[in-house]
Amino acid sequence: MPNRAMNQPHHPHPRQYQLRVAGSLSAQWSEWFEGLAITPAENGETLITGWVADQAALHGLLKKVRDVGLPLLSVNPLEPGAPGGADASGDSIQKE
């Protein structure tokens, strides 16, 4: 998985976010979401998790969700070290 500038934690105010969408997505979709981790959740839902550089990047991400018509269920910031968070490389969960 190529590391994009976006999921590197050395931006001014990068933060981990987790998006929950309806419908299950394959890990292939990680590329579309700028390298964020794609993980299945209960009820056929999907979590999209990773480092987001700033608010503008977060809005860009939401537009990507909008543009493919994925129904968006929730958006949450993750506290550092919280369960379900991706590590700094954003890779570990995808490899599961």
Next chain:
Amino acid sequence: MATPILATKLYIPPPRPQVVARPRLLECLNEGLRSGHKLTLVSAPAGSGKTTLISAWVYQKDAPPETPLRNAGQARGAGGELLRGDLDESGATLQPSSFSLHPSRVAWLSLDEGDSDPTRFLTYLVAALQTVAAGIGESSLATLQAPQPPSTETILTALLNEIAALPEPLVLVLDDYHVIEAQAVDQALTFLLEHLPPQLHVLIATREDPQLPLARLRARGQLTEVREADLRFALAEAAEFLNRVMGLNLSAADIAALEARTEGWVAGLQLAALSMRREPDPARFIQTFTGSDHFVLDYLLEEVLQRQPQAIQAFLLRTSILRRLSAPLCDAILGHTEKTAQETLESLERANLFLVPLDPERRWYRYHHLFGDLLRQRLGNPAELAEDHLRASAWYEANNDLAEAFHHALAAGASERAASLAEAAWQAMERSFQTAAWIGWIKRLPQAVVCGRPRLCVQLAWAHSDAGELETSEAYLQHAERALAGAGDGPGSESLPGNIPLIRASNAQNQGDLAETLRYTELAMQLIPQDDFGLRASAAITLGFTHWATGDLELSLQAMHAWRDNMRRLGNPLFDVASAFAVADMQVILGRLREAENALRQAISAATALGHEAEAVIAHHHLGLALLAHERGEAATQTHHLQTAADLGQHTTLVDWRYRWNLAQARLKESAGEWEAALELLNEASRVHVKNAIPLAYPVAAHQARVHLKQGRLDKAQAWARECGLSTEAEARYLDEYELLTLARVRLAEGALAGVSKMLERLLALAETQKRSGSLIEIRLTQALVEQAQQNRPGAVAALAHALALAEPEGYLRTFVDEGEAIRSLLLEFSATIEKRANINQQRLISYVNQLLAAFPHPATLPHSTVAQRTAALVEPMSGRELEVLQLIAQGLTNREISERLCVTISTVKGHNQRLFGKLQAQNRTEAVTRARELGLL
């Protein structure tokens, strides 16, 4: 890149041959039109069938009958509920009852990311409107291209006025509005909606609600909405779609299962139908699909792709990187394939594979946005992808679309190539137009790449200079200097060193630092190669305008001459012709009316020889000739040129046309004594003024103060004097001259002349050094008035004599006559003096003075005349003191207050009162004021 309008963005998507009839939604849209709503909002996720619905609506056979566009609202605005019949009988100017929706009344604009640039958005908006109302908004387009265009609201107001004058209503469709990410565009559209004339209805299709005052429109009942829930297919619609439109033969249970799984989402149903087309066992397909919890589109697209032949799969995926597809472009990317790209495109369109035609000839297509995104999501191998992007970039470059070429070069990661395309695009671009968009490109390039390219840095410095971002401009100039020092001379770089001081000159000019401007321009002239005519012209024009701003008109003319010479060598005779009006302006300031006239006449003949295109730039010239004729009192010539100017002005491409036209009209109204009309025209002139390089030597506010003085509205003129920030102690500067002379006239009317004579001496000295005879005449006339007011008649006559000596050879007339009685009496006195000691040399002067005197209107016959003239209209003229008292009475002051104000006793005031009542034949203060107003004394 003058006006790079892509026609494909204005093409109304044709209706599909077979669609599900959605009478309920069509009726909803029709009802919106019928009830006069301002806006229809179709807001729903990707793939909901928004564009299909609107296209079907535009092309519907049963057009909405009798749709009076918002005349109900208009009737209410007029003060009461009127029945429609009443409106029709009342013969309302608009006849909207005949409106029925027809594609020829629909202006369509498919937006893309680039339209977040407000200039581009407005340009396309006008272009879209022009597809239904030929020629509309031409002047808006011209002002949009000005280096510093007026506010968006000014441009939109002009456009709205034109729309309001249209005989037939129309609908403006803005498709894909969600791509707009600019407050400026949202604000422009909000302004448009708030001032929308009844002729126009706006329809917006978007994936997210736009930042417009939707709640307000909803509350006022001016909004029609079609949303996600409305667009979802109900069970019956799903059945019609799957079985009739897509030609399947599914059971009611299967249809219900699909409808439930896709939740009536049209894109999902269509992909499902495509998957089942050649499916021997649709029931099993449906069972697997509905049993899966995969994201609907992800699942179905995979199914659709797998069922396509390998070649089609490759075609779809590889061409999905394109924003628009044409057969030659696809060929360039895919190389030779079994089928030609044209055949493939047509078969994809027939197979309903989400291909949208962009023109009636089927030359350009695009993928349905959602489908394209889903395909791109599947693209693998970055290296192959980069190669495809490079092929697309090369094709676009060869086909002269540098914007797309740049986009694909960047997508391929080829930064240096992208940077070199950006450089080429700048060269091809008409400066100042779309600069913002171009700067937007560069922001996407790595900074290291940009800073290593001196040419690009110089172009960026220009771009930021044009945008008024002077610090950024200077930063890029320093990058350019460093890059030039490091890289040595690349090919074609010899013009770069000359550009650098020229940009610094332009930035200094922008900050009003004339000395630095001159210093840098002269440095640039030394560095620019002799044969770089374009750049030399650029330097010359900067020099010309700077000298103009300092009042050195002789030097300015020389620079202007150099500019015109270089423009001719560049093969641009049109510029040479157009600029004659500026030359004439300068000659007028120099007091050379005949030279000014010659310059204008020569340019007009040259324009005639150049043909039609040149006529668009000579409206200014005819206006100039009309004003010269006006000054000389040649009424017939004035009328002829004014009419020609009015005709040509409608099509002129010079941005400050409306400003100059209103100023000229104001000047004429002023001479006719129509003060209110003159003031109104001056207001309009200031409203439409577009900032440009020509120095603003006659500020409109000062001009208005002069009109107020002529009206006797001293308070207004005093308010201007307080706000102009100048005092009679001010040093003489050419650009302040007109305002300082206006200030002198305000002090004259106040009777507070301290320091005024000294100030006029300073202005005289500067104008004499700079040989500005036009200025000298005005200063001398003001001097004559000031001396006269100070009871120095010999001094006044002497000043007048100086003015006459300069004015006589050029045939000035209006400048003297418009001054009215004060100057007339001085002329009489002057005439008496010279006739006494008449010698042969003064014969010409004597006959000139007689000619001037004959041109003064007889005081008693004029309804509108200056204060002095009006006083003469009385049986017995009023003294200055009596007039003063009269003005204070009109302000409502008591006798005691007047006595305090004028430092006289109350009985003196009463004495003045008695005399002025007598002269006005009034019984009391109220009658006196009324009568004085009738006579124009107040």
